Amino acid sequence: MERANTLSATIMPPSPAKRRPAQMLGYAMMAGLAIAALGGPALIGADPAKQSLLATLQSPSIAHPLGTDHLGRDMAARLLSGAQLSLSLAFLSVITAGLPGAILGVLAAWFGGWTDRILGAFADAVLALPGLLLVLMLAAISPGSWWALYAGISLTLWVEYFRYTRQRARISLAEPSVEASRMLGLGPWLLVRRHVIPEIGPGLLTIAAFGAATAVTSVAALGFVSVGIRPPTAEWGVMMTELLPYWREAPFLILQPVACLVITVLALHLSVGGLRRL
Amino acid sequence: MTDFFKSVFAVLAARGLQAVIVAIIVGIVSFAMMHALPGDAAYRIAAGRYGYDMMDAAAAEAVRLELGLDNPWMVQLWDWLGQLAQFDLGNSLVYGTPVVDEIATQLGYSLLLAGGAVVASLIIALPIGIATGLAPNGLLDRVTLGLSVFLRAVPAFALGIVLVLIFAVQLKLFPVAGFRGLENLILPSFTLGIGLAAVSNRVVRDAVVDAMNSDWQMFARTKGLSARLTLTRHVLRNASLPVVTYVGVQLAYLIEGVVIVETVFAWPGIGHALVHAIFGRDIAMVQGTALTLGLLYVALNLCVDLACRGIDPRERV
Numbered sequence: 305m306e307r308a309n310t311l312s313a314t315i316m317p318p319s320p321a322k323r324r325p326a327q328m329l330g331y332a333m334m335a336g337l338a339i340a341a342l343g344g345p346a347l348i349g350a351d352p353a354k355q356s357l358l359a360t361l362q363s364p365s366i367a368h369p370l371g372t373d374h375l376g377r378d379m380a381a382r383l384l385s386g387a388q389l390s391l392s393l394a395f396l397s398v399i400t401a402g403l404p405g406a407i408l409g410v411l412a413a414w415f416g417g418w419t420d421r422i423l424g425a426f427a428d429a430v431l432a433l434p435g436l437l438l439v440l441m442l443a444a445i446s447p448g449s450w451w452a453l454y455a456g457i458s459l460t461l462w463v464e465y466f467r468y469t470r471q472r473a474r475i476s477l478a479e480p481s482v483e484a485s486r487m488l489g490l491g492p493w494l495l496v497r498r499h500v501i502p503e504i505g506p507g508l509l510t511i512a513a514f515g516a517a518t519a520v521t522s523v524a525a526l527g528f529v530s531v532g533i534r535p536p537t538a539e540w541g542v543m544m545t546e547l548l549p550y551w552r553e554a555p556f557l558i559l560q561p562v563a564c565l566v567i568t569v570l571a572l573h574l575s576v577g578g579l580r581r582l
Numbered sequence: 583m584t585d586f587f588k589s590v591f592a593v594l595a596a597r598g599l600q601a602v603i604v605a606i607i608v609g610i611v612s613f614a615m616m617h618a619l620p621g622d623a624a625y626r627i628a629a630g631r632y633g634y635d636m637m638d639a640a641a642a643e644a645v646r647l648e649l650g651l652d653n654p655w656m657v658q659l660w661d662w663l664g665q666l667a668q669f670d671l672g673n674s675l676v677y678g679t680p681v682v683d684e685i686a687t688q689l690g691y692s693l694l695l696a697g698g699a700v701v702a703s704l705i706i707a708l709p710i711g712i713a714t715g716l717a718p719n720g721l722l723d724r725v726t727l728g729l730s731v732f733l734r735a736v737p738a739f740a741l742g743i744v745l746v747l748i749f750a751v752q753l754k755l756f757p758v759a760g761f762r763g764l765e766n767l768i769l770p771s772f773t774l775g776i777g778l779a780a781v782s783n784r785v786v787r788d789a790v791v792d793a794m795n796s797d798w799q800m801f802a803r804t805k806g807l808s809a810r811l812t813l814t815r816h817v818l819r820n821a822s823l824p825v826v827t828y829v830g831v832q833l834a835y836l837i838e839g840v841v842i843v844e845t846v847f848a849w850p851g852i853g854h855a856l857v858h859a860i861f862g863r864d865i866a867m868v869q870g871t872a873l874t875l876g877l878l879y880v881a882l883n884l885c886v887d888l889a890c891r892g893i894d895p896r897e898r899v
Contacts, residue, residue, distance in 0.1 A: 432876070432880075437879075445615050528846075529845045530861055551747055559747075569736075
């Protein structure tokens with residue numbers, strides 16, 4: 305009895321104020337990552353490709369703040385270059401998956417009927433395979449190509465936006481307020497802008513953040529299994545594969561790209577309140 | 583009862599359609615890979631058949647005519663999918679053995695790993711989920727929430743690397759990679775299991791909180807049933823449905839995880855074979871392994887669908 309009573313008070317979702325510190329942390333991490341990605345290796349003035357075979361696997365020093373890898377390349381510069389590659393691809397895939405996904409979602413909800421059925425069947429076809437498997441196959445058509453990876457990720461991720469937008473748009477287009485606006489003779493563009501977009505905006509942001517995290521993870525996973533981006537490009541997954549044989553001499557090196565990847569995904573999850581969508 | 587069979591039939595039809603779509607996508611992508619390869623396919627196949635020194639242009643032309651490689655690509659794609667529809671997966675271009683034989687041995691290892699991962703995730707998620715669900719917003723609840731958020735952000739292969747470095751390299755508790763015995767199963771299973779449990783322990787927790795908050799739980803307590811009996815007889819049974827449903831949501835993560843984690847641990851399963859085949863341009867193997875993984879995904883989903891209908895009578899309508 306008493307347990308049930310205390311529970312009813314605690315089952316309420318945590319108040320927004322409680323969630324804010326985590327979200328703020330996410331924003332701060334995102335800002336740091338954005339600076340790293342925009343600046344790239346130029347931030348520390350080092351060349352990520354410059355080898356120095358006399359200074360391999362070095363510990364952090366003033367010249368190399370994060371040490372050097374097995375070919376004497378500056379780790380900090382390589383990590384920054386990897387951040388540039390992963391985050392730009394993630395950002396682009398959010399746009400090329402999100403815009404068509406959301407627009408097609410609204411179209412499917414607006415027209416219904418065969419438009420809806422055909423688009424829905426196409427979305428189901430993409431969802432028939434686990435996402436990463438599809439990305440892996442599409443990237444394998446032309447291994448090592450940035451474009452194949454990018455196209456594969458975008459083609460896999462648009463479905464999330466489409467399904468969410470379609471579902472929410474159907475609900476909001478059926479509301480009496482929309483019907484009233486329609487009878488007033490307001491055009492479709494105005495209806496979508498005033499009634500649908502405010503409704504789906506926040507949800508789309510969440511999907512975008514999680515989609516970007518998926519994109520970053522996929523790039524690293526494919527790089528790690530030697531199917532995605534190829535060496536000598538500095539990419540986090542490729543760096544993990546390259547540095548794995550040197551765990552005994554320099555375990556701190558392999559952990560650096562791992563940490564970068566985890567921080568990026570964590571930043572994206574936290575910035576949209578990762579606690580909620582667990 | 584007829585309603586029950588009708589709903590089971592609907593599930594079977596939907597998943598059957600999904601299986602067909604999987605086969606078509608895998609077939610088309612493999613066909614595209616075949617055509618994206620540099621050079622002339624007829625010469626390549628002739629060289630594979632007769633040896634690089636024994637073949638000439640005439641042999642290549644004979645192969646081209648025999649396999650219909652001079653047909654328009656639409657016709658070739660149709661033939662390609664036709665072979666797939668007859669379960670003719672061909673021979674591995676690298677090993678020369680039938681793809682089906684290779685897959686038959688690998689599938690067992692992959693299923694073992696997937697099973698181990700699910701068991702590991704339940705070992706972690708069930709006790710934690712029940713404990714946090716019985717004392718929501720307590721210290722344990724908040725700590726596991728933070729840990730769950732963090733672990734969810736760690737990709738499976740990155741977690742695998744860290745676990746190998748800690749438990750295999752530093753502590754030397756488990757073997758690093760390969761497959762020699764069941765001790766090899768532990769690290770990869772927990773790598774995947776931790777990722778699964780990071781989310782599912784919250785699902786268990788929410789299900790337990792809901793069940794503990796329900797009217798029938800209150801009724802069981804007021805009629806004099808002890809707290810322990812209420813938990814074991816009523817709460818856990820009702821809480822199990824969302825948990826089983828959630829296993830279905832996690833299947834995609836499981837299949838993706840198997841592909842990548844097998845590579846981390848050099849596990850002799852299908853995912854490892856797929857990655858190897860892509861790297862070695864062994865298209866017959868790529869097609870076979872990807873098709874098997876896709877169909878495995880469909881089959882596991884079907885099992886979850888049917889299990890949900892078995893547990894909860896409400897689903898049968």
